[in-house]
Amino acid sequence: MKARVTVTLKNGVLDPQGKAIEGSLAALGFSGIEGVRQGKVFDLELTSTSKEKADEEIKAMCEKLLANTVIENYAVEML
C-alpha cells in the first residue's frame, strides 16, 4: 500500500526558505507572485493491506518523526 504524507508549515510560522524562493523567482523575471511556502512530501510504501491500520500507523509516524506538530501540519493521502 502506498501513501503520501504532505507536511506544511502552519499559518503564521515564518518560512525564510519560501521567502528566498519568492525572491529568486522575482529575480528570474516571474512577476505576480504573492507568496511561496515550502513543505515536504514523503512517499511511503507499506506492507500493510488494511487501509485503516495503515492510516493509523502513518499518523503515529507523523507525530513521532515526520512532522514537528508544534509548527507543522500534516496530511495523509492513500494512493
Next chain:
Amino acid sequence: MKARVTVTLKNGVLDPQGKAIEGSLAALGFSGIEGVRQGKVFDLELTSTSKEKADEEIKAMCEKLLANTVIENYAVEML
C-alpha cells in the same frame, strides 16, 4: 490563485534522505515499511486569475528553478 507544486525524485535516483527516514522509522519500532522517498512541495500564491496562464507560468518556474528536471519530476495542481 493558489497552486501546489510537488517535486519528487525520479525512479532510479538514489534517495539517501528517504533511506535515513526509513531507518529511523524502523528504529522507532514501525515495521512493515518497504520504502520511503522524500520530495518537496511548494505552495504558490499568484495574482494571475487565468488558470491557463498561471499553469504555463508555473511550469516555466519549475523548469527554471523549482525542480532539477534531470533527476526530479514535478506535478502542478491548481487549488
